[in-house]
Amino acid sequence: MADETPLLDELEKGPWPSYVTEIKRMAKKNAAAKDLLGIQEQSYKDRVTHWKHGGIVGVTGYGAGVIGRYCDSPEKFPDAASFHTMRINQPAGWFYTTKSLRTICDIWEKYGSGMTNFHGSTGDIILLGTTTENLQPCFDTLTEAGFDLGGSGSALRTPAGCVGQARCEWSNIDTLGLIHDLTMEFQDEIHRPRWPYKFKIKASGCPNDCVAAIARADFTIIGTWRDALRIDQAAVQEYVKKGLDIQELVVRRCPSEALVWDAKTQELKLLVDDCVRCMHCINVMPKAVRPGIEKGATILVGGKAPIIKGAYLSWVLVPFMKVEPPYDEMKDLLRKIWEWWDENGRTRERLAELIERLGFKTFLREMGLKPVPQMVKYPRSNPYVFFDR
Amino acid sequence: MAEVTDELKEKVIKYLETVPHAKNRDVARALGDEKALVDKAIAALAKEDKIEYIYLGASFVKLKGKKMVD
Incomplete structure (x- = not known):
C-alpha cells in the first residue's frame, strides 16, 4: 500500500491529463487501485517491473480474452497481487449507447478495479485489474449483458475497422458490416488460440487509412475503387x-x-x-x-510491430477484391493463409516473417495467386535474375 | 471435415499426459490426425473443462490441473 508516491506525482505535472490522477481518484474507493499506485511507485524506484505476465488465467472454454498479471511482491501489495486484464470485444466502429457503457462500468465496478481503457490498441474495451476468482463470474455477467471476450495470445485478435460509411463519405466499403461479419464467423479462431502467434485483421474504408491498418494488421483491408476518380x-x-x-x-x-x-x-x-x-x-x-464507382478493397498482408524481426508495413496481395456479403472470397483467402502459416510457422513467427523466410513466391504459389506488379514491395537491388524456365 | 469423436478426444488427452504443454499443431502431428479436426477436439475439451490454455510467450494447451513447466 502506498500513501506517498513522489515519483508518480511527477506524472501529474503539466497541462495534460494524467493517468496517475485518475488512478488516485479510483484509489479512494478501491483497494486494488491503491496498491496499483504502490506497485508502480516501487517499479520507478527499483527501475524494474514488478509484474509477471502470462500463466494460466481464463474462463471455461476460452483461451483468450484474459491477460494474466501477477505482482511479484504480493506480501507488499496484497490487494493487487493478481490484477488481470479482460479484453472485451468492441462493437464494430466503437458505437455505443450510454446504457451499454453504464452496464459495462457497473459490472466492472462489481468484479474489477473499476478502471478501464477505451480502447486498447487492438480495439477492444480493456477492463484493467481483477482477481482470478472474479474472472468467471465477471465473464458470466458480461455475456448475460450481451458482451463477449476479445482475442489474445496466439489467436485471431478482435477484428477492427474504421467508422466507415456510418460517418464517412469516403468509405468505399461497409467496414462495420464486414468487421461484424468476420468477428461472428471466426469466433473459434478468436477465443481458442491455435496458431504460431497472433494474427490481426483491420479494415479501413479508404486509403486515408484512419485506423492505420497498413501498419498494424497481418491482413489489411483498404477500401478503394477500380475505375477512375x-x-x-x-x-x-x-x-x-x-x-x-x-x-x-x-x-x-x-x-x-x-x-x-x-x-x-x-x-x-x-x-x-x-x-x-x-x-x-x-x-x-x-x-x-x-472516388470512382466500382468499389471494393485492396488486400495487403504482413503488417506488424517488431518482436522477432523489425516492424513491417503490409504490402499488396490482392490489388482489388469486391467486398460484399457474405464475403466468401475474403474468408476463403483468410483460411488458406492460416492453414499455410499454421503448418509452416515457427512459434511466435508472424505471417510476414514466415513469408520472408520461405519467400513470397512460395506464399503466392500456396495461395494460388499469380504475381502482379502491384505486389512489388520495393525495387530489387540484385541485378541477377534467374528464371525457372 | 469429419466430426470430432470421443476416441479422438481420448487420444488428445493421452498425448497431453505425456508432455507439459503443447501447441495444437504438435498434438495433430503426434496423433497423425488432421489439424483442423484436432483444433475442434481441443476446443471441445476446453469447453468440457478437461484442458486449459496457458500463455508462455505464446499460447499452448495443457491438461487441466497438470503442473506448469516454464
Missing part, C-alpha cells in the same frame, strides 16, 4: 475562384504525377493508368474530386 470540373473552378493553387497543392503533390492542370481551360485532367488512389487530391478538393 470522378472530377467535377465546375467544382474545380469554384476552388480556383476561392484561391486554391491547384498546380502547386494538388497536381505537383500527386505522388504518381497522374494529374494535369490546364490553366487555359481551367480543367483538371486525370491520367487514369498512373493514379495510385492515394486520396491526396480528394482530401484537398473534397467537393470536386470523388
Whole structure:
C-alpha cells in the first residue's frame, strides 16, 4: 500500500491529463487501485517491473480474452497481487449507447478495479485489474449483458475497422458490416488460440487509412475503387475562384504525377493508368474530386510491430477484391493463409516473417495467386535474375 | 471435415499426459490426425473443462490441473 508516491506525482505535472490522477481518484474507493499506485511507485524506484505476465488465467472454454498479471511482491501489495486484464470485444466502429457503457462500468465496478481503457490498441474495451476468482463470474455477467471476450495470445485478435460509411463519405466499403461479419464467423479462431502467434485483421474504408491498418494488421483491408476518380470540373473552378493553387497543392503533390492542370481551360485532367488512389487530391478538393464507382478493397498482408524481426508495413496481395456479403472470397483467402502459416510457422513467427523466410513466391504459389506488379514491395537491388524456365 | 469423436478426444488427452504443454499443431502431428479436426477436439475439451490454455510467450494447451513447466 502506498500513501506517498513522489515519483508518480511527477506524472501529474503539466497541462495534460494524467493517468496517475485518475488512478488516485479510483484509489479512494478501491483497494486494488491503491496498491496499483504502490506497485508502480516501487517499479520507478527499483527501475524494474514488478509484474509477471502470462500463466494460466481464463474462463471455461476460452483461451483468450484474459491477460494474466501477477505482482511479484504480493506480501507488499496484497490487494493487487493478481490484477488481470479482460479484453472485451468492441462493437464494430466503437458505437455505443450510454446504457451499454453504464452496464459495462457497473459490472466492472462489481468484479474489477473499476478502471478501464477505451480502447486498447487492438480495439477492444480493456477492463484493467481483477482477481482470478472474479474472472468467471465477471465473464458470466458480461455475456448475460450481451458482451463477449476479445482475442489474445496466439489467436485471431478482435477484428477492427474504421467508422466507415456510418460517418464517412469516403468509405468505399461497409467496414462495420464486414468487421461484424468476420468477428461472428471466426469466433473459434478468436477465443481458442491455435496458431504460431497472433494474427490481426483491420479494415479501413479508404486509403486515408484512419485506423492505420497498413501498419498494424497481418491482413489489411483498404477500401478503394477500380475505375477512375470522378472530377467535377465546375467544382474545380469554384476552388480556383476561392484561391486554391491547384498546380502547386494538388497536381505537383500527386505522388504518381497522374494529374494535369490546364490553366487555359481551367480543367483538371486525370491520367487514369498512373493514379495510385492515394486520396491526396480528394482530401484537398473534397467537393470536386470523388472516388470512382466500382468499389471494393485492396488486400495487403504482413503488417506488424517488431518482436522477432523489425516492424513491417503490409504490402499488396490482392490489388482489388469486391467486398460484399457474405464475403466468401475474403474468408476463403483468410483460411488458406492460416492453414499455410499454421503448418509452416515457427512459434511466435508472424505471417510476414514466415513469408520472408520461405519467400513470397512460395506464399503466392500456396495461395494460388499469380504475381502482379502491384505486389512489388520495393525495387530489387540484385541485378541477377534467374528464371525457372 | 469429419466430426470430432470421443476416441479422438481420448487420444488428445493421452498425448497431453505425456508432455507439459503443447501447441495444437504438435498434438495433430503426434496423433497423425488432421489439424483442423484436432483444433475442434481441443476446443471441445476446453469447453468440457478437461484442458486449459496457458500463455508462455505464446499460447499452448495443457491438461487441466497438470503442473506448469516454464
